[in-house]
Amino acid sequence: MTAWRVLLARVRSLFVRQRMDADLDDEIQAHLELLTTEYIRKGLSPERARDAARRDFGGVDRTMEHVRDQRGFVSLDAFSRDIRYALRTLARTPGFTFAAVGTLALGIGATTAIFSVANAALLRPLPYPGWSDLRTVRTTFTDGRVTSGLVGPLEMSRMKDPKLPIVQAAMSLRFDETLLRDGQAPLTIAAAGVDEHFFPLFGLPLQLGAGFTPDQFARNDKAAPSVVLSHHFWTTVFGSDPHVVGKTIRRVDGDWRIVGVASPDMDVPRGIDLWVNLHVNPESTDHSFDGYLRVQPGTTPEQLSSSLAIVAGRLGHDYPGPEGNRAFIVQPLVETLVGDLRPILIIVLSATALLLVLSCVNVTNLLLARATRRSREIAIRAAVGATRRRIITQLLVESLVLAGAGTLAGLGVAYGGVRLLLVYGASRLPRLEAVPFDSPVLLFAIAMLVICAIGVGLAPALQLAGGGLERFLSEGGRSVTGARLTNRALRTMIVVEVAVAVTIVAGAGLLARSFVNLQREDPGFQRHGRLTFDIQLPSSHYQAPDKRRVWLDTLLTNLQGVPGVRTVGAASDFPLRDSISSRPRIELDGWSPAHEHVVALQRIVTADFFNAMGMRVLQGRRFTSFDREATAPVAIVNEAFVRKYLDGRDPLTAQVSYGFPSVNPKTRRPIVGVVNDVKYSLWDAADPAFYLVQDQAGVTQRLSIVVTTDGSDPNALIPAIRAEVDKLDPQLALTVEPVSALVASTLTRQKLGTTLMLLFAGIAVLLATIGIYGMIAYATAARHTEIATRLALGATGRNVFWLLSRQGLTVAAAGAITGVAVAYGAGRLVASWLYEVRASDPVILASALVVVLGVTMVATLLPIRRACRIDPSASLRFE
Amino acid sequence: MGNQQSEVPYGTLDLMILRTLDAMGEQHGYGIARRIEQIAQGALALNQGTIYPALLRLEQKGWIKSAWGTSENNRRARFYSITRAGSKQLAAETELWERTVAMVNRLLEDPS
Numbered sequence: 003m004t005a006w007r008v009l010l011a012r013v014r015s016l017f018v019r020q021r022m023d024a025d026l027d028d029e030i031q032a033h034l035e036l037l038t039t040e041y042i043r044k045g046l047s048p049e050r051a052r053d054a055a056r057r058d059f060g061g062v063d064r065t066m067e068h069v070r071d072q073r074g075f076v077s078l079d080a081f082s083r084d085i086r087y088a089l090r091t092l093a094r095t096p097g098f099t100f101a102a103v104g105t106l107a108l109g110i111g112a113t114t115a116i117f118s119v120a121n122a123a124l125l126r127p128l129p130y131p132g133w134s135d136l137r138t139v140r141t142t143f144t145d146g147r148v149t150s151g152l153v154g155p156l157e158m159s160r161m162k163d164p165k166l167p168i169v170q171a172a173m174s175l176r177f178d179e180t181l182l183r184d185g186q187a188p189l190t191i192a193a194a195g196v197d198e199h200f201f202p203l204f205g206l207p208l209q210l211g212a213g214f215t216p217d218q219f220a221r222n223d224k225a226a227p228s229v230v231l232s233h234h235f236w237t238t239v240f241g242s243d244p245h246v247v248g249k250t251i252r253r254v255d256g257d258w259r260i261v262g263v264a265s266p267d268m269d270v271p272r273g274i275d276l277w278v279n280l281h282v283n284p285e286s287t288d289h290s291f292d293g294y295l296r297v298q299p300g301t302t303p304e305q306l307s308s309s310l311a312i313v314a315g316r317l318g319h320d321y322p323g324p325e326g327n328r329a330f331i332v333q334p335l336v337e338t339l340v341g342d343l344r345p346i347l348i349i350v351l352s353a354t355a356l357l358l359v360l361s362c363v364n365v366t367n368l369l370l371a372r373a374t375r376r377s378r379e380i381a382i383r384a385a386v387g388a389t390r391r392r393i394i395t396q397l398l399v400e401s402l403v404l405a406g407a408g409t410l411a412g413l414g415v416a417y418g419g420v421r422l423l424l425v426y427g428a429s430r431l432p433r434l435e436a437v438p439f440d441s442p443v444l445l446f447a448i449a450m451l452v453i454c455a456i457g458v459g460l461a462p463a464l465q466l467a468g469g470g471l472e473r474f475l476s477e478g479g480r481s482v483t484g485a486r487l488t489n490r491a492l493r494t495m496i497v498v499e500v501a502v503a504v505t506i507v508a509g510a511g512l513l514a515r516s517f518v519n520l521q522r523e524d525p526g527f528q529r530h531g532r533l534t535f536d537i538q539l540p541s542s543h544y545q546a547p548d549k550r551r552v553w554l555d556t557l558l559t560n561l562q563g564v565p566g567v568r569t570v571g572a573a574s575d576f577p578l579r580d581s582i583s584s585r586p587r588i589e590l591d592g593w594s595p596a597h598e599h600v601v602a603l604q605r606i607v608t609a610d611f612f613n614a615m616g617m618r619v620l621q622g623r624r625f626t627s628f629d630r631e632a633t634a635p636v637a638i639v640n641e642a643f644v645r646k647y648l649d650g651r652d653p654l655t656a657q658v659s660y661g662f663p664s665v666n667p668k669t670r671r672p673i674v675g676v677v678n679d680v681k682y683s684l685w686d687a688a689d690p691a692f693y694l695v696q697d698q699a700g701v702t703q704r705l706s707i708v709v710t711t712d713g714s715d716p717n718a719l720i721p722a723i724r725a726e727v728d729k730l731d732p733q734l735a736l737t738v739e740p741v742s743a744l745v746a747s748t749l750t751r752q753k754l755g756t757t758l759m760l761l762f763a764g765i766a767v768l769l770a771t772i773g774i775y776g777m778i779a780y781a782t783a784a785r786h787t788e789i790a791t792r793l794a795l796g797a798t799g800r801n802v803f804w805l806l807s808r809q810g811l812t813v814a815a816a817g818a819i820t821g822v823a824v825a826y827g828a829g830r831l832v833a834s835w836l837y838e839v840r841a842s843d844p845v846i847l848a849s850a851l852v853v854v855l856g857v858t859m860v861a862t863l864l865p866i867r868r869a870c871r872i873d874p875s876a877s878l879r880f881e
Numbered sequence: 882m883g884n885q886q887s888e889v890p891y892g893t894l895d896l897m898i899l900r901t902l903d904a905m906g907e908q909h910g911y912g913i914a915r916r917i918e919q920i921a922q923g924a925l926a927l928n929q930g931t932i933y934p935a936l937l938r939l940e941q942k943g944w945i946k947s948a949w950g951t952s953e954n955n956r957r958a959r960f961y962s963i964t965r966a967g968s969k970q971l972a973a974e975t976e977l978w979e980r981t982v983a984m985v986n987r988l989l990e991d992p993s
């Protein structure tokens with residue numbers, strides 16, 4: 003309490019300093035006058051009375067100084083003096099200052115840049131009110147079956163139970179739609195069907211219009227569907243038309259009426275162009291929706307999951323078929339949006355932190371070298387009465403000034419770095435369209451500043467101000483000073499530098515290896531010389547399956563005729579597209595184990611699809627043009643299917659039937675071939691799948707078409723392909739892209755992370771080399787006399803060289819071993835985020851060792867060799 | 882002043898100031914210094930200036946307060962007076978002081 007009051011009084015004094023000084027002066031003058039009057043009364047002459055009064059009072063200036071000290075903060079006055087002094091000192095050695103500030107700027111800049119990216123992706127609040135209460139909900143099977151994780155209306159309506167800690171539950175259904183425009187090509191847009199709770203759940207007011215009304219969600223609502231436009235879509239397609247509400251959007255399948263424009267911040271599901279009102283049957287068990295929850299503030303994950311477990315249990319009891327053996331998984335909305343960005347950010351952020359350690363060690367080293375040269379100055383200051391604390395403070399202020407300048411420059415580096423990252427591709431990742439420099443980032447930079455200032459300045463300050471100041475003077479400032487102390491500090495620093503460099507290089511190696519593995523991962527199809535595009539056939543025009551088949555046949559035949567095209571195939575869904583594949587139950591030879599749910603992915607392809615994709619038929623035959631509606635139905639399965647369900651028997655003797663929710667016995671057909679596995683996600687192993695041919699299973703409304711070229715550049719074919727589709731149906735929108743680009747785009751995050759790590763590894767090696775070179779040069783310079791003496795006493799240059807090198811390299815080896823241990827430990831931590839790389843990968847660890855030890859050796863041996871070439875007599879005489 | 886003078890024992894100046902203000906009411910710095918010197922009867926080498934940091938310290942702690950007034954020679958001067966918290970502190974410190982003195986005395990008089 004009292005201490006608090008004192009602090010307040012002191013702080014207040016900072017602001018009224020001048021008035022307080024004047025008051026104090028008044029007070030003291032009054033005191034002196036009274037005292038003088040007293041002496042005059044005692045009979046002294048006025049002058050002598052004044053002198054006597056001053057003598058009694060003691061030093062006026064000293065008193066004022068003491069009062070000032072008591073009043074405010076002693077250090078503050080001294081602090082600004084120290085800063086001015088530091089600036090002068092640093093300005094005298096521009097080379098040193100530039101090197102130190104530059105090194106710190108690099109370290110602080112890189113760390114701050116990555117932190118600001120992490121901040122934008124992970125820490126920055128979502129724009130929705132009460133965003134931390136928002137969750138996404140998915141479902142999973144508890145019995146090992148695989149599901150897309152989507153939820154159904156029945157499940158979501160059960161979550162509206164007021165006894166649950168859930169305020170609101172909503173869902174959306176994502177789909178692509180084609181919009182028709184007058185005089186322009188049709189436009190593919192991403193639409194989301196939403197229920198009536200969707201917009202209230204996110205709680206953002208609309209930019210324009212009234213939005214959806216509850217009756218628009220009633221199942222007997224017969225009005226034209228209403229849409230709310232996203233702000234982005236409104237600006238880019240409608241030119242921010244303020245009168246857009248009430249207008250209609252034309253589609254092949256009927257018009258949509260615009261009822262509002264969403265807030266610019268509304269972006270769920272991510273990248274959506276517009277929202278449509280859905281009529282959902284709350285009793286439906288159709289699992290095709292994304293689920294969102296707003297939980298009661300303060301609900302713990304345990305509370306939520308235990309209450310959802312009860313919901314799942316009741317659902318399973320009431321609807322054992324579709325809802326049996328299900329469980330719910332909830333995740334904070336922000337994590338769902340950011341996805342697997344987190345591990346890469348954490349790896350890269352740790353790497354930059356290590357980089358910062360390296361820069362700090364290098365600057366410490368520079369300061370230490372300088373401190374030795376300044377020992378005479380320090381000794382004199384100590385001799386004339388500076389306390390040890392004052393000297394340490396002074397030196398720390400100097401490193402604070404360095405770190406401050408480094409931070410300022412580092413913020414510039416960070417700003418530039420972030421812009422570069424965004425240009426390079428980070429802007430395509432969720433939540434990274436913009437990376438703000440907000441208060442968390444600035445706080446982080448300030449924290450870096452303080453850490454650097456202390457980290458960099460403490461060692462030299464303690465060393466200099468440490469005991470035996472008189473030694474500096476007596477030794478004439480010759481740099482034998484503190485040689486022992488410095489040596490230990492030097493050894494530590496070299497160990498740190500080598501260890502950190504090895505860790506970062508090994509980390510970069512792990513990430514690069516993982517990336518290369520992913521890139522080299524055989525997806526099971528050929529990626530070069532191929533184009534792919536998706537087509538969504540509007541249901542109104544192509545309702546009849548026959549009509550679709552005729553249309554597709556014509557298209558495929560026409561495309562086949564385009565010069566440069568070799569093969570054309572089509573499938574219900576294309577690998578790596580994130581499309582939702584159907585996964586029915588299956589039975590083999592009309593039988594499946596009673597308690598096991600046997601499922602497999604079902605894909606419908608044209609006869610030429612395997613050819614067009616470059617897939618291999620491993621057993622049996624491929625589909626042919628003889629597999630038609632009228633001929634016996636057949637199926638082809640993949641290797642995973644054979645491994646999982648037909649282990650040990652000849653697949654070509656088996657028959658498969660399928661259906662959902664229960665198997666339809668009429669679908670039973672023989673397996674006539676086995677094709678190689680195709681990965682639908684590069685990260686995951688292929689799932690069991692069976693293929694049906696389109697002529698027998700029907701043409702789906704949504705198609706992926708793949709076109710193989712005869713070796714020419716696939717991009718050159720794009721206009722011709724567009725023209726063919728246009729000829730058949732000008733109302734279809736399509737995006738044609740090379741298959742290789744599609745594969746590459748799935749690896750954006752990995753590529754970004756790997757590039758950054760390689761960059762950091764390069765910087766780390768560079769910093770370590772410079773640092774070690776500097777330290778060894780400094781250490782050998784300190785042993786100048788020793789070397790000269792050894793040489794003078796008959797040691798050959800080679801003897802001395804090996805003596806010093808052995809010592810230097812032993813230290814480096816200790817660092818290398820530490821580094822390998824740390825790299826291995828860190829690798830273990832991140833192993834689950836790496837693709838088919840082990841933390842103990844000997845090639846990577848060995849390469850990191852070789853690279854770092856190689857440059858360390860050069861950085862160690864060069865200065866030692868130079869030091870051994872001195873002329874002993876000349877050098878001893880000089881000393 | 883031929884008397885043997887001693888330095889102000891560490892920490893006792895605050896006590897002396899509090900006691901002075903408690904006994905004499907409102908005083909300016911000069912008055913306090915004079916009073917302490919009178920009581921000490923020349924036994925104390927007090928640089929009168931040293932009471933000013935002490936006054937500020939006590940005021941910051943809230944044990945005394947000050948107000949501007951006019952001195953005997955018609956100059957603007959700051960007058961200090963003890964606060965309630967100061968009186969309490971004085972009582973506590975007096976007791977502590979007495980206990981300390983008694984303890985030291987016993988120690989010094991102990992014949993063994």
